[in-house]
Amino acid sequence: MAWxxxxxxxxxxxxxxxxMNMVNRRRNLSSVLLxxxxxxxxxxFMSFAMRTLPMGTAYAVWTGIGAAGGAIVxxxxxxExxxxxxxxxITMILGAAVGLKLVS
Structure with a gap:
């Protein structure tokens, strides 16, 4: 469940x-609320995950998904x-996140 x-x-x-990119392009309430x-x-959800997973692993995977996801979006x-x-x-970032899961 933590993963x-x-x-x-x-x-x-x-x-x-x-x-955030949408807010920078055109400021409106719906973008800010989103x-x-x-x-x-x-x-x-990060706090739920960190109840079970080590902080370093959870943070590295979370930032990896966010960074790779942001670049893909x-x-x-x-x-872009x-x-x-x-x-x-991007593939290397995702591979590192998978690797952390495999060793945790």
Whole structure:
């Protein structure tokens, strides 16, 4: 259950980063509310995960999912570069997160 909570926290973090980009592009109440709710959900699910998982592992996986997710969302929805090198490094981030799960 802790790993599922951590995965949901990472997805909420990704949604929060996308909403932050939306707030920067056009300030409106719905974007701000989405950002606040997404980051709030991220912290809530992260706290659930940290009841069982070691802090270092949980934080590393959470930030990895958030960083990789933010980069992927940027490429898919915000026109950011899809250079093959970016994809290689995103894959490395996700691979490191999986590796932490395997050794925890």
């Amino acid at each position: 599922a909570s951590l995965f949901i926290a990472g997805l909420c973090e990704t949604l929060g980063v996308a909403a 950002m606040v709710l997404a980051f709030g959900g991220s912290f809530l 940027g490429m898919l929805f915000f026109g 570069s899809r250079d093959w090198r970016r994809i290689v490094f």
